[in-house]
Amino acid sequence: MSAVMEAAPAVVRTDTRGSVRAVLALARFEARRLLLNVPVVVAFVAYTGWIVWRTQQSWDGYPALQDADRATQGGPLLVGTAVMLCADFAVLRSRRHGTEGHFAVLVVAPWRRTVAHVLSVVPAAALTAVCVAGQFTWEALKPGAIGHGSPAELAVGPLTVLLLGAAGVLLARLAPSPVAAPLLAVCFLFTFVLGAFPAGGEGTAWLAPVVTEAGTDTLPSDLLGRPAAWHALYLAGLALCAAFLAVLAAGGRNVAVKAGVAVTLVLALVGAVGQAGEVSPEVTAARERFSVSPEKEQTCVERGRSTYCAFPEWTARTGTWAGVVDRVQSLAGGSARTQPLVVRQRIDARHGLDGDAALPPSAAAHQVTVGTSWGGNRVPEFSTAVAAVLVAGDEKASGAICDGRMVTLMWLSLSWQDDPLDALRRVRLDDSLSGSAVVLSPTDPLTMTEGQTDVVRRLLERADDDTAGKVKAHWAELTSPDVTTARAAQLLGVAGPRGADSCGE
């Protein structure tokens, strides 16, 4: 024995506040172990990797922040599940390794150790909050970002981690078996992640931590009608209730704990009831107004010859739309080259976020519809709508085009873009460069025949700039309803269609 006996230091002895400090010290100890647990580390690495991967390409660089806040809610489910498993195992550690009897004669009582386990989940939730904030800030800093997020929606991710962590601790106290938490995780996966639970729109759907809707359309913030604040209250109440119940189950049967159970249960119930209500009449009325009479809700700005009318959150995007309109119009001939257009943003919000219906084409002359999304395929789709109105006069008429005008229309829409052939592929529903296809636009789609596709492809493949001059020179004939695809090809100097040239085929 070579150790030198040192005098034992005067160890800090405790008063009644010592128990609180001991619980906090134990919580720090457990939190460190929890955060360094392999499943939690793997979950956080996967989660941050998912954030980086997703946010690099999300919304094609033009996010609406009222959508971006909800997009932060899915990833934390993975972290929460890992935290639930590890918190459960941490509580069961003493039981598993036979230290319960030993630790029972130490100063910190078992129920206080449970308090520490519950508190140990908080740093994982806080780290999730940092990830959520980072993801949302990244979206908000994109130059194309519009709208604004909801703090309540952003709180869902961290609250989910807190809830699942507290549930893990509670589960360990109620069912002290190492298989209980994995079973719960599997049930959780099937119920809330793989869709066994009712989808959004139904009141019971809001009992799940994360509620998603079927629709993909972006709506103005005021029309969302999601009970986000009630849901955050519900999650917070549920998480705290699980935490207090775990402490109660561990033997902490003092007045404060019992009162905590009661108060947090009331909070959870109030949140559950609040979130289960129907969409308010005010929101329903606003959805109707925005859908039927958008002009009453919009701000219009003049840019060049044209007018751009957008919902308040989208006014910053009118310049981007104007850039597309100017490029398309500069390629047109005749009066279309100087024709003032009205670009109007339109939505169908009557079914809320679950609606996914296509907008009907506008019959108003020289009015072009633009949606609430932008970037990626939305750019050639809008460009096609502008070209269609320049060629046919209005959107409704353009839907009936089944002749050589389609060649001019598609050339106007695509030839100015960086990679016209790629844009052609993306604007067609089947992503093809041959055969007949549906062409997407902000309203009802157009149709290209196989022959029109042949001619448009040849035009876009041709390297010379002579086509623009020919379009301007033959504008009247190229935009006449009588022009055939073969004649349009002839006027533009490319071979005529080899394939079928009838919209019926």
Add this chain to the structure above:
Amino acid sequence: MTPTVSASGLSLHYGATRALDDVSLRLTPGVTGLLGPNGAGKTTLLRVLATAVPADRGAFTVLGHDPGSARGRQEVRRRLGYLPQTPGFHPDFTAFEFVDYVAILKELTDRGARHREVRRVLEEVDLGDVRGRRIKKLSGGMRQRVALAAALVGDPGFLVLDEPTVGLDPEQRMRFRELIARAGEGRTVLLSTHQTEDVAMLCHRVLVMASGAVRFDGTPAELTARAAGRVWSSTQRDPGAKAGWRTGTGTFRNVGEPPAGAELLEPTLQDGYLLTLDGAGATEVAA
């Protein structure tokens, strides 16, 4: 000297089984040995004194605090170091983490002071070099020293050790004895053991228990003296002896009431212990 532990009339029943029967004792600083056969009530007494289980009857104080009340129990626990008979470990913890964890459960809340204390007790049990090693990678002897370090952390005034040398090889047992001797300097240690050598080497006082009751309370020398004139040698097992066994020399060592003219031998602590038990448990301690 003011006793560290003072108990009177402690009784505890497990159903119809009387685990403790009117036990009274006073423990003072130094190492006190607790001998007795299996089932004698040693572990039960230790668990009662460690506040793990309450006695049915009787009372005791530790350093002036009565564990009968919740507050008193907390005060006792703040001054207690306990090494259970089969200590559990968290195998994924390092030795430092495990002792640190126990230190927190003893309400050592100042992180810097606590870590210094953990390092000190690990040095004290010769584990300073392996404090960062996971417990699952430590030998049995090292784990037992981790448990001792956990009992020592916080400098408890009363240390309860329940058969700490069980399962250790002779070298490890020697090291452990040295550690216990050090631990007994300036504090009260109650050491439960089956090893009379442990008591002979370490203890200033010894208690012998059987059937839940204290049968002897005195110094090791007094226990040994009980066998004076009652140990003899013979060439055959003496049927009148309470216990007897063949020694390495081929002769029999007998304990009991010697026949006239018997060749008396120098008594040992074990002889006194066997006579105190009145033969009970002789086979367990026979060499």
